[in-house]
Amino acid sequence: TQLLEQxxxxxxxxxxxxxxxxxxxxxxxxxxxxYRQEPGEGPVLLVTxxxxxxxxxxxxxxxxxxxxxxxxxxxxxAAQPGDTGLYLCAGEGFGNNDxxxxxxxxxxxxx
Amino acid sequence: GAGVSQTPSNKVTEKGxxxxxxxxxxxxxxxxYWYRQSLGQGPEFLIYFQGTxxxxxxxxxxxxFFAVRPEGSVSTLKIQRTERxxxxxxxxxxxxxxxxxxxxxTFGAGSRLTVL
Numbered sequence: 518t519q520l521l522e523q524x525x526x527x528x529x530x531x532x533x534x535x536x537x538x539x540x541x542x543x544x545x546x547x548x549x550x551x552y553r554q555e556p557g558e559g560p561v562l563l564v565t566x567x568x569x570x571x572x573x574x575x576x577x578x579x580x581x582x583x584x585x586x587x588x589x590x591x592x593x594x595a596a597q598p599g600d601t602g603l604y605l606c607a608g609e610g611f612g613n614n615d616x617x618x619x620x621x622x623x624x625x626x627x628x
Numbered sequence: 629g630a631g632v633s634q635t636p637s638n639k640v641t642e643k644g645x646x647x648x649x650x651x652x653x654x655x656x657x658x659x660x661y662w663y664r665q666s667l668g669q670g671p672e673f674l675i676y677f678q679g680t681x682x683x684x685x686x687x688x689x690x691x692x693f694f695a696v697r698p699e700g701s702v703s704t705l706k707i708q709r710t711e712r713x714x715x716x717x718x719x720x721x722x723x724x725x726x727x728x729x730x731x732x733x734t735f736g737a738g739s740r741l742t743v744l
Contacts, residue, residue, distance in 0.1 A: 523670075548731070550732070550733075557737065557738075558735075558737055558738075559632070559719055559721070559735025559736050559737050559738055560671065560719075560733075560735050561735070562732055562733065562734075565732060605670050605671070607733075609731050613683070613684065614659060614676070614678070614683070614731050615673070615676065615684055616661065616673070616676075616731060616733060617673050618663070618670040618671045618672075618673070619670050620669050620670040621669070621670045623668075
C-alpha cells in the first residue's frame with residue numbers, strides 16, 4: 518500500500534494542452550516535494566511546499582499544498598514535449614526526515 | 629564530484645550470489661537515503677542514515693539486505709543470497725539537513741541490478 522497515492526498513473530496529451538496531476542495521502546506531512554525523473558536518471562527536485570495552502574509557481578508549473586498538508590497538485594499550462602517524464606511526489610514526516618514517494622504519474626506530451 | 633555517484637551503474641549476477649552497491653554522496657551532506665525502484669514504480673524507501681547511524685531501516689525487505697556508512701560519507705548496500713525479485717534500480721540520495729526549510733534530496737543515477 519502506497520503512503521502517497523498519485524493520479525492519474527498515466528497521462529498522454531497533445532502539446533499545448535493543460536493538465537493537473539494529484540498526490541493524496543491520509544497522512545500529514547511537514548513538507549511535500551515534487552520531482553521529475555527521466556529514463557536512466559535519478560529524480561530531480563522541482564519544488565518543495567511547506568505551508569498548508571501554499572501555492573508555488575515555476576514558469577508553466579503551479580504547485581499547491583493542501584490546507585491539511587495531506588495532499589498536493591501539480592498543474593502544467595500549455596504542456597510541451599519537453600515536459601514528458603515521470604512526475605513523483607514525496608512527503609517528509611514530522612521530526613524524522615523520512616521521505617516517502619508515490620508511484621508517480623507518467624506524462625507523455627505529443628508534438 | 630559535484631553530484632551523487634553510484635557504482636556500479638549496472639550489475640548482472642546469478643541467483644544466490646552476494647552483491648555490493650556503493651554510493652558516494654555530495655561532500656558535507658549528512659543524510660543519505662537508499663531507495664529501490666522497479667519498472668514503472670516510484671522509489672521504494674529502504675533505509676536512511678544520519679551521519680554514521682541508520683536513523684530508519686524499516687524499509688529493508690528482509691535480513692538479506694544490509695547497509696553501512698562507517699565514516700558518515702560513502703555508503704554500501706549489501707545484498708546476500710540474491711533472488712530474481714531483487715532485480716531493480718537501486719537509487720541513492722543525499723541531503724544536507726538544516727533546521728529551517730525542508731529536506732531536499734539529490735539523487736544519483738542509480739545502480740541497475742539484474743539477478744538471473
